[in-house]
Amino acid sequence: MPGNHVKAWIMKLFGRAPATDAMDCHEVGALLQHYLDGHIDAERARRIEEHLDDCRRCGMEAETYERIKVTLAAHRPEVPPESVERLRAFGERLARGEDPSTP
């Protein structure tokens, strides 16, 4: 992948090529959001977690973003159940080929 190639080249240029398969702060920063959304393969997730455990700064960063995500999900507004019920009944009448607006 050309992106990886360029990245490797830049990291070499700046002398930050990781010795092992460990990720550095920049790599983790670039992937953090995808990681938190669960859009990343298990192998890369493992390497990110390794870094988050070792690096306090990135660990804190991840914690903050996780907190934001969890809070937003927790404050998902209720959809009124009676609204869902009405719409379902409406849909069922449609499916039966009836006039949907008259129960």
Added chain:
Amino acid sequence: MQRPATGDTAFERFVLPEIEVLLRVANSLTRNHAEAEDLVQDTLIRAYRGIDGFDGRHPRAWLLTILRNTHINRNRRRRPELLRDPDAAFDRLAAAPSDDEADATVDHELDVEIVRALDELDDRFRRVIELVDVDGLSYAEAAEVLAVPVGTVMSRLHRARSRIRDRLDRAGLAPRSHM
């Protein structure tokens, strides 16, 4: 156009199970329960008319596209006075019963700040957060609703989150490292 009442029409199989998700997204788009219900109703009618041409793949994405187009059409027909109420989400949260524990108070403060930060985002950033983080849509589904490429959803989402994060930081509520 009589259809058999077998409970196994394509419409029943693909559309009815998505009603709750549609209503959630409609709420995010309209910020008004009655309006959202009407929007989903119109969406169901359009989906019913279009079901014969639907190939059965990705029903949610297909329905979200219909929902988005229906929303645009409905807005064209009305005065743009139905603006979102920026305080609604905050009021809902502020009214949440607070816990006795000190921890809960700090948590509550943080929650309030997060929701406030969300409400203060520009529309295009706020929408994407609402669809993905609040409504639980995938990037691709949010892209359908917003009619933008998936890459745009991701970049807006990431920028939006970092704005919220910066705000927590300024309020002294973000966890800090002491290095």
